[in-house]
Amino acid sequence: MHRIGYFLTDEFQVMALGTQSVFEFANVVAREPVYEVRNYSLGGGEVHSSQGVFVRTQAVGDGSEADSWMVSGVVDPTRRLIPKEELRFIHQANQLSRRTVGLCTGAFVLGEAGLLDGRRATTHWAYADALQRLCPEARIEADHIFIVDGPIWTSAGLTAAMDLALGMVEKDLGPEIATAVARVLVMNQRRTGGQSQQSAMLKLAPKSDRVQTALEYARKHLAQPIRVDDLARAANLSPRQFGRIFQAETGKSPAKAIEQLRLEAARTMIERGRHPLEVIARETGFRDRGHLREVLVRECGVSPQSLRREARGDA
Incomplete structure (x- = not known):
């Protein structure tokens, strides 16, 4: 079983939760519970999205073992001061997991934690320059849908995170399952990571x-x-x-x-x-x-x- 942990913070982009449908329907297509998905936050309890929708979460450390950590972003990452406790958790989680994923502007959290140094990464095109300034040792490629560099996965804005999640399914279960999931989700086409954001x-x-x-x-x-x-x-x-x-x-x-x-x-x-x-x-x-x-x-x-x-x- 692949355990997927979503790390959420207040004002997270609600679109991040949409990627959970990819893993949900991967279970349906595979006809077995291949993925287990759980939502976490630093302290647990209710976390509010940028649209005001709240999600109940478990506290990290409370059985929060995951193979892959999905780190959500916020609408404007340049205005958010990331708490040190959050950065410590992300750094530790990366050492203990198989993959650490920055969804859209979630890449800023990975960058602040030092996980992008010496790696290729992407984020929403509107904040690519800001991420490059934050992470001068990284190679930020603004015109990619998503990028995989070793255990670090990053995606462009919003809907591109769906393509990244499908890429994870393909890596785990093969292209046939990933294509079937895309068909179930009525996605017009499966976009590879190197495609342009526009x-x-x-x-x-x-x-x-x-x-x-x-x-x-x-x-x-x-x-x-x-x-x-x-x-x-x-x-x-x-x-x-x-x-x-x-x-x-x-x-x-x-x-x-x-x-x-x-x-x-x-x-x-x-x-x-x-x-x-x-x-x-x-x-x-x-x-x-x-x-x-x-x-x-x-x-x-x-x-x-x-x-x-x-x-x-x-x-």
Whole structure:
């Protein structure tokens, strides 16, 4: 049995508790109680979230043995003074457990406890610079969903913690169980740790349903040649109208937007490491592996081989 301990403090982000559903449904999918989840705090009793919801907790030290400690964050970690007793507990818990996890801005607690020194880590993009200043000996990578560096796991903001929890399930129980859990939770896709915190669709930020529909059409047909006429037809607009509206709403040409969608899909396939680069290039609409490499280096500053090696290191 894997014992998961959630360490909560007053004003914790309530989204941290959402990750418990991943372990709950891992038990359902596995058809046995693989995970035991408990909530802890320094003194026990009721702990209030940033939304005012309270959670009953056990006091640490009161049978608080866990294989993995999930450390919650707060909305603004730069305004919180972390008590010394909390840091002592986190440091001790890390020595006695298999994993210590900083959920979103929970990475600040790990950093203050000295657990990030010499390691790679991430947090919510809005506080990445502040975490780097707090932990000058760490390598804070602001554009990752989650990062695994030895026994230390850290995630980006909010929903990225769900991806991290799925990564834990995959590590413990295998990819089939993790994928089944994601399907039960109706997650649109399983995001690997190396993916960007901001998706291409989110960055484009279309304002109308018509442009959104055109982008969805493009994402579903990446392996095929996609013309502006095809996108205009999906949006029920003339090509001229579509081009004007698309540029006004996204700030990009349709060709550039499609390239970004293709690149994001290719990065995901490269990081998962299940297909040769020739297959990935073909499935995501690039001419060949050379074209894929050219665009990846130009836009992301990294080669496909380096991206795959980094993803394997995170795994």
